[in-house]
Amino acid sequence: MEQFLKDYLGDCKYTHLSKCEFQGSYIRVNNPQLFIADPGDEFPVKIVTNQEEYQLTVENPNSVDLCVVKTDNCLFNDDIQKSDCIVFNDTNFYLVEIKENSSGNRNKKRNKAVEQLSSTLEALINAGVNLSNHDVKAIICFSRSDNYPIRASANSQRANFQSKFNASLEEGNTIIM
Amino acid sequence: MISKLLVKNFGPIEFVDLDLRNVNVFIGPQASGKSALAKLLTILKAPRKFLKTQKLGSPVNDSKIISFIEALEDYNISSFLKKDTEIIFSSELHDVKYSNGQLDYTPKLLQKIDTIEELNLNFADNKNALILLIKEITDKFIFINFKVQDILDKTDKNTFNPKSAQYLSKENTAHIIEVLRKTEMDLSTNTALYIPAERSFINIIKNSSLNLLLNKVPIPKHILAFGAEVEKSVIHEIDLSFLHENLKYKSVNGEDRIFTTNEHSIKLIEAASGIQSVLPILIPVLNHYGSTGHRSFVIEEPELNLFPLAQYELIKKLESTRREAYWEDFGSIHTYTTHSPYILSALNNLLFANKVILTGNHSLFRKDERLSFEQHNEIKDTVSKIVSSNIHPNSFTAYQICNGRAESILDEESGLIKNNYIDEASDSLADDFDALLNLNKQWSNS
Structure with missing residues (x-):
């Protein structure tokens, strides 16, 4: 899949400006647990230690090879609305949009995240990326997830993702590979 | 079934233009006007309930307005009327328009029935026009259709069709008019319940x-x-097991009772809210x-x-x-x-x-x-x-x-x-919880 994505979408579009520890868009890891942070301010996501501030935990209990793709401000250039990162292995393909929720406006941020995840999936499909052999999930990551009370529109958005992209739309801050 | 309700400057409503179907939902904050719209819909769906003392077809007059205001009073929304209030309800059966303090009621089906009656005076010359008009009505009113068919051809249990139309006569047209008038009166008077x-x-x-x-x-x-x-x-028994296992409502000798088991029951007023x-x-x-x-x-x-x-x-x-x-x-x-x-x-x-x-x-x-x-x-x-x-x-x-307007929430x-x-x-509840968590984190680390 990594080669496939590189063929269709290339690599980091900001290499000349990058101050990232990992220069490319694709980070290969097999740690049993990963912590991902979105630094904001037009920087791409980065892998951090659990002593630092992070929003997303990736559980990889079997320590399989997986790839974290920095998408926003890295793989994609600014004219495409996109999610923050993709985490995939041979069977799972998870797109993640991280939203900081300490400043409120969760509803607006969720709807924005749905748009970003949707347009990232559209961009991948339009680029010819074949996701049919993967379990595809689009994940909205708030640092504190909250699924109560029920929201009709959130269910509608899940139904739309399933019918448009054959992908599950979820909300959470931990993904299990 | 489609109907339309347009309301301008009525209580908290500034302007709404609603396209209504068979299941409609209104949401909104308190005092947004959703109940007022729902009440207007009830009143206007069956306008002859409040206009029943009126002579139909009479020119616009004060008593029509008085009976409309009385209907609004019955629903506690009469004070919502303003000088520039405009209300328009439109359905297949009738249109009602309130504007500039005047009320116009156009009973569309009734007008067609009146035309049928008029044409029937000279049946021989108007048979084709009558068939067309009856077809126009029976296409939209299924029970009228069955009744018309039954009047024209008892042997054919189909709906109104070109063959049965041939049996139309001055006499059975008069019979059809009777059925039409009765159904129309019932639909315009008794169909709405709030x-x-x-x-x-x-x-x-x-x-x-x-x-x-x-x-x-x-x-x-x-x-x-x-x-x-x-x-x-005439309902005497309702299964309420969706509320609680084995729960049943029964009307026993005119008394409403709730049965928790086959043997044990309590009065309805003693039951849970x-x-x-x-x-x-x-x-x-x-x-x-x-x-x-x-x-x-x-x-x-x-x-x-x-x-x-x-x-x-x-x-x-x-x-x-x-x-x-x-x-x-x-x-x-x-x-x-x-x-x-x-x-x-x-x-x-x-x-x-x-x-x-x-x-x-x-x-x-x-x-x-x-x-x-x-x-x-x-x-x-x-x-x-x-x-x-x-x-x-x-x-x-x-x-x-909200804010006097209506917005569709159906994608x-x-x-x-x-x-x-x-x-x-x-989400606002979640926002507040997040803000509290932040404070808690900040203060516990200081």
């Missing part, structure tokens, strides 16, 4: 009505009218389900006093007993006003159930299979094991009313409910 939020009150006043009358206790007329409707019902709130909804709705004809039920806040799952079960029960109003004289219309995320999500589940049934049908088409009746039923049964009812998005509208593309005030409210 089920108020105060519905459980009628259980309490039922046995003290004489005392209340004697002491001239001012009870809003629409609540009394609703109570009278419930009393007229949820039961007292649900029964006045179910009684008129189920009463109509067992009869023919058309009815429009406006149900104010169906969620009252109900546990979330019971709200869901109530919506499923109500929608599974709703027959689609494909024709103007058949089935029922449900209009809900709600503040509940559970009611909204319940309706969304029913919309999605319909969509899943269609997906199931299409999946068989894709396999180049001809979809048999049995296969279609199998798909429906599989879905109904999860959700016992479904709603076609073409029969559904949902509006949020046209997906046929599902999109982002709305109720869902935003859920």
Whole structure:
């Protein structure tokens, strides 16, 4: 899949400006647990230690090879609305949009995240990326997830993702590979 | 069935233009005007109820306005009228327009019936025109259609058709006119029922009505009218197991009782508030389900006093007993006003159930299979094991009313409910919890 994505979408579009520890868009890891942070301010996501501030935990209990793709401000250039990162292995393909929720406006941020995840999936499909052999999930990551009370529109958005992209739309801050 | 309601400058409403179908939902904050719209809809759906003292076809006059204002008073919304209020209701049956302090009532079906009567005076010359007019009506009114067919050709149990049209005579046209007038009168007068939020009150006043009358206790007329409707019902038993196992309502010798087991029962007024709130909804709705004809039920806040799952079960029960109003004289219309995320999500589940049934049908088409009746039923049964009812998005509208305006919250593309005030409210709660967590973190680390 990594080669496939590189063929269709290339690599980091900001290499000349990058101050990232990992220069490319694709980070290969097999740690049993990963912590991902979105630094904001037009920087791409980065892998951090659990002593630092992070929003997303990736559980990889079997320590399989997986790839974290920095998408926003890295793989994609600014004219495409996109999610923050993709985490995939041979069977799972998870797109993640991280939203900081300490400043409120969760509803607006969720709807924005749905748009970003949707347009990232559209961009991948339009680029010819074949996701049919993967379990595809689009994940909205708030640092504190909250699924109560029920929201009709959130269910509608899940139904739309399933019918448009054959992908599950979820909300959470931990993904299990 | 489609009707339209346009309201300008009425109470908190500045301007709304609603396209209404067989299931309608109004949401919005307190005092946004959603109940006022629902009450207007009830009044205008059956305008002859308040215009019954009027001579039809008479020119616009003061008494028409007075009776309209009285109808608004009955529903406690007369003070919402302003100098520049404009209200327009339009349906296949009639149009009502209130503007510049004047009320115009155009009974469209009645006008057609009058034309038929006029043409029948010279039947021989007008037979073709009469057939065309009768066809125009029978295409939209199915029970009228059956009755017309029965008058013309008792041997053919079909609907009105070119063959039966040939049997039209001056005499049976007169008979048809009689049927038309009776149906039209009933549809224009008795089709709408407002089920108020105060519905459980009628259980309490039922046995003290004489005392209340004697002491001239001012009870809003629409609540009394609703109570009278419930009393007229012929429903004697309702399964309430969706609220609690084995729960049943029975009318025993005119007394309303709730049975918790076959042997043990209590008076309705002693029962839980949820039961007292649900029964006045179910009684008129189920009463109509067992009869023919058309009815429009406006149900104010169906969620009252109900546990979330019971709200869901109530919506499923109500929608599974709703027959689609494909024709103007058949089935029922449900209009809900709600503040509940559970009611909204319940309706969304029913919309999605319909969509899943269609997906199931299409999946068989894709396999180049001809979809048999049995296969279609199998798909429906599989879905109904999860959700016992479904709603076609073409029969559904949902509006949020706020700041004097109405906005559709039905996503046209997906046929599902999109982002709305109720869902935003859920997120506001989460926002506050997040803010508290931040403070807690900040202070515990300082």
